[in-house]
Each structure stands twice: as C-alpha cells, then as structure tokens.
Amino acid sequence: MSTFQTPQYTIVELLNKAQCGELQLPDFQRPYRWDDERIRSLLVTILRGHPMGVIMTLKTGGHNVRFKPRPITGIGHEGLKEPELLLLDGQQRTTSMVQALTGDGVVDTEDARHHKLRRRYFVDVVKALGDVREQEDAVVSLPDSGIVTGNIGRDVVLDVTTEEKQHAAGLMPATVLFDSARCFAWMMGYQQGAPERMAVTQQFLSTVAQSVQTYKVPAIELDKDISKDAVATVFEKVNTGGLRLDVFELLTATFAGDGAYFKETGEDFRLAEDWARTEEVLHKHPVLKEMRSTDFLMAVSVLITLSKRRTALAAGKTGKQVPQTSARREDILSMSLDDYRTWAPQLRDALPRVARHLRDLHIHESRGIPYSSQVVSLMIVTTLLGERAEEHAVRARLNQWFWCGVLGELYGSTITTQLAKDAEQLPDWSLAKSSTTPEAIIRASFAESRLGSLRSRQSAAYKGVYALIMAQQTPVKDWMLDQKLDFQSYDELQVDIHHVFPKKWCEDNAIEYWRRESIINKTPLAKKTNIRLRGDSPAVYIDRLDAKGLSAEQVDAQIATHAIDPAFLRAGDFDGYFQDRRRRLVDLIESAMGKSVVRDWNVDSESTDAPANFNEPAASTGGVSIGGEPTPDRTL
Structure with a gap:
C-alpha cells in the first residue's frame, strides 16, 4: 500500500492554500531566512518555466503523527481554516512566493552581507520576452517604498509608487503577474496611449503571463497515517538545504500537538521550555554543561523502555511480548508525552549526583569527559539507583565499570545497544543483588603498549589516565x-x-x-x-x-x-x-x-618499539556531544 501521492499544484493554487490556512507549517520548522538574490532567482526560474523542485507535504488527521501547525510566515492567524496539509520540505521556496506574490508583495529579507532589507519584486515586461540573458534581468528587486534614489538620496532615479509610473517604466508588480484578471487590466493600461506597445502586450499575455499562471509545482504528499520514524527519515533525506532536524525538534512538534495534555492543562506542552529547566541544572555543573538535548532524550528513552520491559517480564510475558530496552531513534520518536513527563524529571533530579560522581573521579570540566556516551549511561543508572548511587560500596562498583569503559575504549562507536545493556545490568550488580558481571567489564581490556600511543588529549583513554593520576587514594x-x-x-x-x-x-x-x-x-x-x-x-x-x-x-x-x-x-x-x-x-x-x-611491552624488542606501533588512531568524524568525544552513531 502506497504511503504517498504525487499531485501537482499551480502556484495560484499553492498560494490560495497557504492564505486560507489549508497549507501550514509544522511548528518545528526553522524560521524563514532566504536572502534577496535567492528570492529574485526563484522568480526568474518561474518566469522561464524551469522546474523549481519538489515540495513535500503531510496530510493532517493521522494517529501516528500530530504536529502542531503554524501559518506560513507572512500569513496572519485570524480566520484561518484548520490545515489539511503540513509543508515538510519546500518551506523557503513557498514562503518566498507567498510573501513576494500576495498582498502588498513586501518581503522582509537580507542582502548577501546579512543586512536587513524590505523589498518588492517587479517584472520588466520587455526583458521577460527576451533571450535567456535578458530574462535573467527581467525580475527587478526594489525597495518596499518603490522609490530608488541616487546622489545620497537627493535624486529620484526610479519611482514606481503608482500604476501610471509602473506603466511608464514597464515594470509590473510580481503580485499582479499571477492574477489573470489584474494582469490583463495592467497590460491594457500599459499599452494605452502607446500603440507600439500593443504587440508587446499581446505577446506578453499569450506567453509569459499564461506560462507563469499555469506553472505547476510537483509535490510528494505523505499519507496521514505514515509513521513518525518515516517522517524523520524523510527529513534526513530531503532537508539537505538547511540544518537537518533531530529527534528533539520532531518531538517538540509532536508533544505540542498532544490533545490529552491540552485537555488537561489548557495549553500546549513546550519541550523547549522543559529542556530549559534541564539546562538550568546543567549550567550549575560545568562538567555537564555541554550535554545535548538528544543525549537527554536517549536517556529518557532507555528509562521508558526498560520500565516497560520490567513490567512485561513481571507479568510473565515472553518473546516478542517483552519490549526491548532501547535508545534507538524510532523508540525515542514513539515515546508518549505521559512517559516523558514521568521519567524526564527523575533524570533531571539525578544530574547533580552524576556531576558529583564525575568530580570524585577527578573529571572537572566537560572537555575532560572521556566518553559523553558513557556519561549518558551513568545518568541512566544513577536515576535508577536514586540516593543509593552515592553509597560507598555502590560507588566503588560503578567506578570499576566507568574505568573499564574508558580504558577499554568501549564507548566510542555504536552505543545505543551498550546503553541498554548498562541499564539492565549495572543497577543490580552495583547493589550486589546480582553476581553476573556486566558485559562492559567483561569486554574491557587494556594493553600496556597502549600507553605509548596515548598522545592526543582528544583520546578517551588519554583523558582517563590523566584523571586517574589525580584520582589516586593518596591525594595528588x-x-x-x-x-x-x-x-x-x-x-x-x-x-x-x-x-x-x-x-x-x-x-x-x-x-x-x-x-x-x-x-x-x-x-x-x-x-x-x-x-x-x-x-x-x-x-x-x-x-x-x-x-x-x-x-x-x-x-x-x-x-x-x-x-x-x-x-x-x-x-x-x-x-x-x-x-x-x-x-x-x-x-x-x-x-x-x-x-x-595485557603485558605486551618489551623494551628490548625492536618490533615492539617501532614508532609505527605508536601512531595515534585517526580521529572519528562522527558527532560531538557532552565532552567532545566522537560518537559516530549519533544520527538522531
């Protein structure tokens, strides 16, 4: 069964849908930010009849994805219909057309040096009929006043403030071009009193005007019941023109559209405001100040899925009836607002304990954290243990796990599976309720020769040895x-x-x-x-x-x-x-x-002492989180 359709819209249809509210943006979309030249170039593309690219929309009313909508920038909130479509890709192009081609046509934009501008766009009637080079200059960007001055504002170079002056200059407002009735009336005024313009008028109306008024924009329309994970994948694949959206932004939108929460409180849930409360805690502890919102969501996801797994096991369920503990993207995106509200405050309350633990390990600042991903595990386990995480015997066991992870260099690649295992294995083991040694400790291994190659302060093991020197029982x-x-x-x-x-x-x-x-x-x-x-x-x-x-x-x-x-x-x-x-x-x-x-260092062996044996491994190009340690699996 297909999860999408491929309709085509004329620009007029697209503008009408935006103006009445049938087409809106999901609330997580970033602000409009196209500059003056990109807008002008888009209008030239349309004028020539060249393709501008595909837009992507999502039908509203689905059960899996409920994004909070907002009007396209430039459209007021009053009197709008409930949206039928949300614009997932094509925001900048569509917003540019809405602002430049409707209403007064004034666009708030900027120049190449990011200086703020207010512009209106006009079409040079004669150049629009010319060759490719002339058509490139056929769209003219002018100040919103319609007046161009020279000589430091003393002389008026161009004035198109009235229709008569527009006719004289041969510059048609872009807002007029896409309205067939207004375009025809404007051209009649253009040729009046100037018989030589009749041929230009006829040619313009039959070619340029007809072409742009029937210009079609292809679309991919996603079905309303598509999954959240599929929508996230769409953004990864199509949103290459800007910054890729992460799970935090997608959850911001889905949580804001939570009907049950609105019914309970009379307002929308704002994930950004909740994260701000977490940031207040983080900023009190410098060692944690670089933690990302996506790290926090990974930890919340593990806590939610572990709780559901424990409940299922306690009920005697087996096999596929028992959910997996997970920090995978699809599980983060599927978390409910109720579950988030249950576990996020508990995780936030555990952060000071995590900071104290890192301090006791002599990790004093965020750049000194060996593995940010391992700190996510520490956050999860500390939340599960509560106050007991600071008991001497419990802390000693957690320290062993921590140093094994750092010096065994276990947390530098794919870590979602390791987060789940730590959450399942560490709490009971640290409380001495289980005699099963956690997998991270079993897997950890350190070779003596590794000391010779630890030279980069970005290396996790390098940071670990540095902290370990200070963390000796005898104070350094x-x-x-x-x-x-x-x-x-x-x-x-x-x-x-x-x-x-x-x-x-x-x-x-x-x-x-x-x-x-x-x-x-x-x-x-x-x-x-x-x-x-x-x-x-x-x-x-x-x-x-x-x-x-x-x-x-x-x-x-x-x-x-x-x-x-x-x-x-x-x-x-x-x-x-x-x-x-x-x-x-x-x-x-x-x-x-x-x-x-592992005692593999022989100072008398030329093969062991060869400089090639001590080359630092190439740095990963993966994402960066709390402590700056590469984490290539961070594709959230």
Missing part, C-alpha cells in the same frame, strides 16, 4: 604550591596536563616523538608550576622547586603522589623514568579496572 599535590589538586583547586590553580621532561629538553636530547608526547611523560600541574619548570631537565628545575620554601624531601613527596619516582627526575634519567612511570601507570590502571593489563 602540585609540586611547587603544596596544594591538593582537587575539585576546589583545579580551576583556581589553572591545572592542566604538562610534560614531565619538557618538550624542549626532549628535542635537544633526541628523545623520540612518541615517547616525548606519550601520556607516560605527562602529569597534571598548576600553570604557575609549569612556567617554573621552563624547558630544562628535571635535574635542573627541581632545584628551583627546592628553592620555593619546601625541603627536598617535601618536594619529592609531592612528586611521588603523581606515580613518579623523584630519584629519576633528580638524576635527569629519562629512560629510567619512562620505564618506571609506565609500570606505575599500569598498576594504577589494573587497580581501577579490577583486572590485569
């Missing part, structure tokens, strides 16, 4: 300022990751690039301290640290909190330091993951 201290590097001091001290053996010293001493830039040669330090190190050997800069009022023993103790043996630094021994720090980081990683690291 700055080397010069004798202050703990914690949540309170992190911003104040402008802490960042810096070289232990400085870049300049490494270059001067022919240290290989991969070893110089490896996470093994990096550690968190205050900005002032890093400046103090300069580009010297640790054997030199440690003397400067000793001179800042601390004893050598105190400086050594502070360096040791970074999983570093200070003796190697005082000796300026890079090779000894590098091997020792690598082993210490491996110990940290094993402790955090609760499992052994």
Whole structure:
C-alpha cells in the first residue's frame, strides 16, 4: 500500500492554500531566512518555466503523527481554516512566493552581507520576452517604498509608487503577474496611449503571463497515517538545504500537538521550555554543561523502555511480548508525552549526583569527559539507583565499570545497544543483588603498549589516565604550591596536563616523538608550576622547586603522589623514568579496572618499539556531544 501521492499544484493554487490556512507549517520548522538574490532567482526560474523542485507535504488527521501547525510566515492567524496539509520540505521556496506574490508583495529579507532589507519584486515586461540573458534581468528587486534614489538620496532615479509610473517604466508588480484578471487590466493600461506597445502586450499575455499562471509545482504528499520514524527519515533525506532536524525538534512538534495534555492543562506542552529547566541544572555543573538535548532524550528513552520491559517480564510475558530496552531513534520518536513527563524529571533530579560522581573521579570540566556516551549511561543508572548511587560500596562498583569503559575504549562507536545493556545490568550488580558481571567489564581490556600511543588529549583513554593520576587514594599535590589538586583547586590553580621532561629538553636530547608526547611523560600541574619548570631537565628545575620554601624531601613527596619516582627526575634519567612511570601507570590502571593489563611491552624488542606501533588512531568524524568525544552513531 502506497504511503504517498504525487499531485501537482499551480502556484495560484499553492498560494490560495497557504492564505486560507489549508497549507501550514509544522511548528518545528526553522524560521524563514532566504536572502534577496535567492528570492529574485526563484522568480526568474518561474518566469522561464524551469522546474523549481519538489515540495513535500503531510496530510493532517493521522494517529501516528500530530504536529502542531503554524501559518506560513507572512500569513496572519485570524480566520484561518484548520490545515489539511503540513509543508515538510519546500518551506523557503513557498514562503518566498507567498510573501513576494500576495498582498502588498513586501518581503522582509537580507542582502548577501546579512543586512536587513524590505523589498518588492517587479517584472520588466520587455526583458521577460527576451533571450535567456535578458530574462535573467527581467525580475527587478526594489525597495518596499518603490522609490530608488541616487546622489545620497537627493535624486529620484526610479519611482514606481503608482500604476501610471509602473506603466511608464514597464515594470509590473510580481503580485499582479499571477492574477489573470489584474494582469490583463495592467497590460491594457500599459499599452494605452502607446500603440507600439500593443504587440508587446499581446505577446506578453499569450506567453509569459499564461506560462507563469499555469506553472505547476510537483509535490510528494505523505499519507496521514505514515509513521513518525518515516517522517524523520524523510527529513534526513530531503532537508539537505538547511540544518537537518533531530529527534528533539520532531518531538517538540509532536508533544505540542498532544490533545490529552491540552485537555488537561489548557495549553500546549513546550519541550523547549522543559529542556530549559534541564539546562538550568546543567549550567550549575560545568562538567555537564555541554550535554545535548538528544543525549537527554536517549536517556529518557532507555528509562521508558526498560520500565516497560520490567513490567512485561513481571507479568510473565515472553518473546516478542517483552519490549526491548532501547535508545534507538524510532523508540525515542514513539515515546508518549505521559512517559516523558514521568521519567524526564527523575533524570533531571539525578544530574547533580552524576556531576558529583564525575568530580570524585577527578573529571572537572566537560572537555575532560572521556566518553559523553558513557556519561549518558551513568545518568541512566544513577536515576535508577536514586540516593543509593552515592553509597560507598555502590560507588566503588560503578567506578570499576566507568574505568573499564574508558580504558577499554568501549564507548566510542555504536552505543545505543551498550546503553541498554548498562541499564539492565549495572543497577543490580552495583547493589550486589546480582553476581553476573556486566558485559562492559567483561569486554574491557587494556594493553600496556597502549600507553605509548596515548598522545592526543582528544583520546578517551588519554583523558582517563590523566584523571586517574589525580584520582589516586593518596591525594595528588602540585609540586611547587603544596596544594591538593582537587575539585576546589583545579580551576583556581589553572591545572592542566604538562610534560614531565619538557618538550624542549626532549628535542635537544633526541628523545623520540612518541615517547616525548606519550601520556607516560605527562602529569597534571598548576600553570604557575609549569612556567617554573621552563624547558630544562628535571635535574635542573627541581632545584628551583627546592628553592620555593619546601625541603627536598617535601618536594619529592609531592612528586611521588603523581606515580613518579623523584630519584629519576633528580638524576635527569629519562629512560629510567619512562620505564618506571609506565609500570606505575599500569598498576594504577589494573587497580581501577579490577583486572590485569595485557603485558605486551618489551623494551628490548625492536618490533615492539617501532614508532609505527605508536601512531595515534585517526580521529572519528562522527558527532560531538557532552565532552567532545566522537560518537559516530549519533544520527538522531
């Protein structure tokens, strides 16, 4: 059974449908924004009889998709009919025609430099009958006043404010051209008193006027009972001229059209206003400030579908009767407003706990989040656990899962399935109600050689090791300022990751690039301290640290909190330091993951030490979310 038809509309029919309200826009469509030249070019296309492209509409009255409508920009709300069709694709073209060809023909637009303009469009009668080059100039854009001036406004160059002046200039308002009766009357006035214009008038009416008044726009008309997912797919395929709509915008429209909510409250539900409440919470916690609305909806979808799955299992249902836990686009789009209103506030209430958890893991800012997708899982699990998520034993288990996900690099590609598994497996396991180890922990693996290739601060594992150095049980201290590097001091001290053996010293001493830039040669330090190190050997800069009022023993103790043996630094021994720090980081990683690291590093093996083994993997070109980590599956 076909889900669409392919009617054709004359421009006059299309304009009439828009003016009476039969054709409207779904509320989620973005504002009208075509510039002056694009509008003029569209009118030239019509004048020549060339195709302008297909529009796409959706019949209203369906049960699956109920978008809140709004009139096409330029059409008033008073006296409009209920819409029969919603314009899904072709908004900019249709709006341009509605504004330029109806009413007073004044269009609020802009020039190429985005300066605001108010324009009216006219057709040069003689040029419209010319060749292709002349027809290109046949549509004229003029100020809305109808007056063109020169000499800084002193001289009137052109005045078409009256019909008589239009006749004299041979410029017909575009609003007249598409009305057969008005067009005929205008042309009669044009030829009156000028017999030489009779031939032009006859030719114009029989060719140009007849052509544009019968010009047809092809359409694809979607059936009213088409699914939400199909409509979303349509937008992905056809809305290439602008920004692609995501599930948040589609849900904004469907929620706004929810009849039950309107009956209950007397107003439409505004998803954007609800998201604004979530943003208020997020902005109080810098580590979460980059979270996207679509991340939030993925989490809500998992909570809704998991709840339905648990209900079905408790009722003894099996097989296809049991819904799947899901964050897939189709499940997000199918969520009801009632379900959203049940779970979204609970998820929002859990956000401060999530931020505190990340802070305790020494992830202090959004760019330091290893995997934004894993934070979505953390949000879901924290919501399900409630206050128990902050209990010591529960937190310890969640920490193990977190570090396994980060250091095992499990959340960088398709994650919708992993979100569902985490939601099903983690809560009971973290509460010790289940002895089944979550799949993420089972799958996680870290190879010792990976430390040599962790050089990019965009890498999740790089961010993870950086945070792990600060998250040791013994508080990490700055080397010069004798202050703990914690949540309170992190911003104040402008802490960042810096070289232990400085870049300049490494270059001067022919240290290989991969070893110089490896996470093994990096550690968190205050900005002032890093400046103090300069580009010297640790054997030199440690003397400067000793001179800042601390004893050598105190400086050594502070360096040791970074999983570093200070003796190697005082000796300026890079090779000894590098091997020792690598082993210490491996110990940290094993402790955090609760499992052994793959010992595949042999410093005496040329095949293992080959620089090619330490090339950083190419960065993904997928979407970006909370912490900037690529997530290629984000096609919501």
